[in-house]
Amino acid sequence: MLQLKPFPIKTTQFIGPLLVLIFALLAFIFDDQTSDLLIYNRRLIIEGEYWRLITGHFFHSNGNHFLLNAAAVALLWALHGQYYHYKSYLIIFIVSALICSLGMFWFAKNITLYVGLSGVLHGFFVWGALMDIKHNEKTGYLLLIGVIAKIIHEQVYGASADVEQLIGASVATDAHLYGAIGGLVVFTVAYFNAKRTNV
Numbered sequence: 473m474l475q476l477k478p479f480p481i482k483t484t485q486f487i488g489p490l491l492v493l494i495f496a497l498l499a500f501i502f503d504d505q506t507s508d509l510l511i512y513n514r515r516l517i518i519e520g521e522y523w524r525l526i527t528g529h530f531f532h533s534n535g536n537h538f539l540l541n542a543a544a545v546a547l548l549w550a551l552h553g554q555y556y557h558y559k560s561y562l563i564i565f566i567v568s569a570l571i572c573s574l575g576m577f578w579f580a581k582n583i584t585l586y587v588g589l590s591g592v593l594h595g596f597f598v599w600g601a602l603m604d605i606k607h608n609e610k611t612g613y614l615l616l617i618g619v620i621a622k623i624i625h626e627q628v629y630g631a632s633a634d635v636e637q638l639i640g641a642s643v644a645t646d647a648h649l650y651g652a653i654g655g656l657v658v659f660t661v662a663y664f665n666a667k668r669t670n671v
Contacts, residue, residue, distance in 0.1 A: 480553025488561025489549040492530075493542055496589060499530040500538045507531050512573060512586035525573035526566065531587040533641035540639070541589040548593065552600030555607075560662075568595025568654030575650025586644050591651030594619065598655035606663070623649050 480486060499506065512528030513521070532538040549556065572591035576583045597619050604612025623645075631643030 478554060480549060480556060484558055485553045485556045486549060488556055488558045488565070489545050489553070491558075492565065492589070493545055496530045496532070496538065496542065496545075500532055500535070503531060507587075512576070514577060514581070514584045517577060525577075526569050528573065528586055529569050529589055529592050532589075533587055533639050537588060537639035537641070541593065544593050545589065548596050548600060552596070552603060555600065555603045564596060564599055564655065564658050565592060567658050568592045568651050571595075571654035571657060572647050572651040575653065576644065576646055579650075580644070580646040583644055583646065586647060587641075588644070588647070591644070591647030592654070594623070594648045594651040595653075595655030595658070598652045599659050600655075602656070602659045619652065623652055 499510070510524060510527040511531050512524050517524050532541065569592050572595070573586075576586060598616065601612045601615035601619065604615065606612075626643075626645035626648060631645050636643055
């Protein structure tokens, strides 16, 4: 029998996604004044502006891009918010953002500029699917298989032309791959830390 999960409305569950949405909205509103200082820019990162590895993820190419990512933040919260706590949410965000940015920096040198939350959101998606599996939710396997299939498809065939037209920019499919790896890393480290603690 299908049982509905309790909606994640505790403050500790929604404060993380809410803060991300607020920062992304502020970045969108003040894009003209702040983007040159904060977006992922490979050349400037090489010159020592390392904060861009994190801050660049809050910016977007246009309004459609922002709305798509904002909707994805809300959807992931509705899907996996029962596992969220603002402290762990912050860790997942930072680790996924760093691995996403460093992955592009080291292995996708053709990406010189990058904006958007989609890489980090793939990290949250993978982490949430693995948390479902950990808690014996069978849908977690479907979600994990789905996101893996999506990433493989993007790596082989590239991104959807319709999406690129909608957001007015190329989709950095490598960001999705490395962001997903970030979510996997956070889950794996936490899982083995918990097992070691319980020994």
